[in-house]
Amino acid sequence: MAAHRRPRKRHAGNGTAARTAVTLTLAGAATATGLGGTGHADPEPTPAQIKAEVDELYREAEAATEQYNGAEEKADAAERRLEDLRDEVARKEQRLNTTREALGSVAAAQYRGGGLDPALQLVLSSDPEQYLRGAALVERAGSRQTAAVGRARTELREIEQLRGAARIELASLRSRRAEAERHRETVTGKLEAARRLLSRLTAEERARLIPGPERATRASGAREGLAASAQAPGPRAAAAVAYAYQKLGSPYVWGATGPNAFDCSGLTQAAYRAAGVSLPRTTYAQIGAGHRVSRSELAPGDLVFFYSGISHVGIYVGDGMMIHAPNPSAPVRLAPVDQMPFAGATRVV
Incomplete structure (x- = not known):
């Protein structure tokens, strides 16, 4: 019998009440978020917060930066290996050409003598792979020819292996370069964000919060450098400290290894390079x-x-200090070792 029931009448007051409730809710939200003009915006960060x-x-x-340095180091190594492989391919191709020329001389002599060995015909064909597939014919050549053909076979196989390598x-080189570029973008993005934050500080605030250049410059630090070098455990460590x-x-320039600008691992690498010691490029290496x-x-x-x-x-220089x-924001400088969370130390030599 429910089919004969009349639909219930909707009262206009219900919709009005609902709209009123929504309006009040939105008004309250606007007030809470500041949209109504009476809220409060987030307070500006203090200079100390900006500095942090x-x-x-x-x-x-x-x-x-260290990840970028590592990717660049691996890319450079891949590039050197690629060049070595290409050089080796060129050398083997030259040897193959020499072998084929020798076989060609034998073939010419045979031809002048009234016949050309079938094996040599295949070697001198435009498709040396066809020759390799006809290995059974090699047995019909003389011992010297067989040895030369064997060398040609080996050289061709090695060339293909080198080309594959x-x-x-x-592919590895391209991957490393792409990885380095991603890290480069990360570094530049972080540095740009820091620059924007620092621009919000007044000159007075920056001077108060960010230390100026280290007073111990190259000239005034020479005496301290001699004293620190004298305490080093060996001549190479002493030379690195002096540098x-x-x-x-x-x-400071990210990615730089000297002689006029450095990042952190670039400085330590350059210092020991000057002392005749080769260090890896990155901090984690x-x-x-040592x-x-x-x-x-x-x-x-x-x-x-x-x-x-x-x-x-x-690089530690004694008396709880490092360079x-x-x-x-700061050049190469002296600083206390306890200025940052200490993670470990290595004696290189």
Whole structure:
């Protein structure tokens, strides 16, 4: 019988009440979020908060810089391997050509003598692979010809293997370059964000919050450098310390390894390069380049590392101090080792 029921009448008041409720809700939301003109915007960050955020951006940029350095190092190695493979292919092709020329001389002599061996006909054909497929005919050639044909077979096979390896290396090179470019974009993005934040500070605030250039410049630090070098455990460590003192005041430039600008691992690599020691490019590789020492055992020339991701490095110079390339806001400078979270130390030599 429900089919005969009349539909219930809708009262106009119900819709009005609903609309009124929604209006009141939106009005309350607008007030709560400031849309109604009576709310409060988020307070501007204090200079100290801006400084903390800038420091974090610099730290993240430095971690990305080390990843970029690592990708570039691997790309450079892949490029060198690719060039070596191409050189080896060229050498083997030259040897193959020499072998074919020798076989051609034999063939010409046979032809003048009244006949051309079928095996040599295949070798001298425009398709040497056809010759290789006709290996059974090689047995009909003389011993010298058989040896030459065998060399040709081996050389062709090796050339194809090298070409395959070169194709793989080329793909690796392209991948490493793309990886480096991604890290480059991350670094530049972080540094640009830091620059925008710093532009919100007045000159007075920046001077108060961000340390100026290290007072110990190359000239004034020479005496301290001699003293620190004298305490180093060996001549190479002493030379690395002396180099670091000479570079005080040099600008920080991400990806730079000297001689006039550095990032953190670029400075330590350059210091030991000047001392005749080859270090890896990145912080996370440099920490494994020597033998580990505890903080209490630190001596001038030791590499000191910071943060859990091993994203920063300096060179210890004694008395709880190090020389490092901090970030774009500060040049190469002296700083206390306890300025950052200590992660470990390595004695290179």
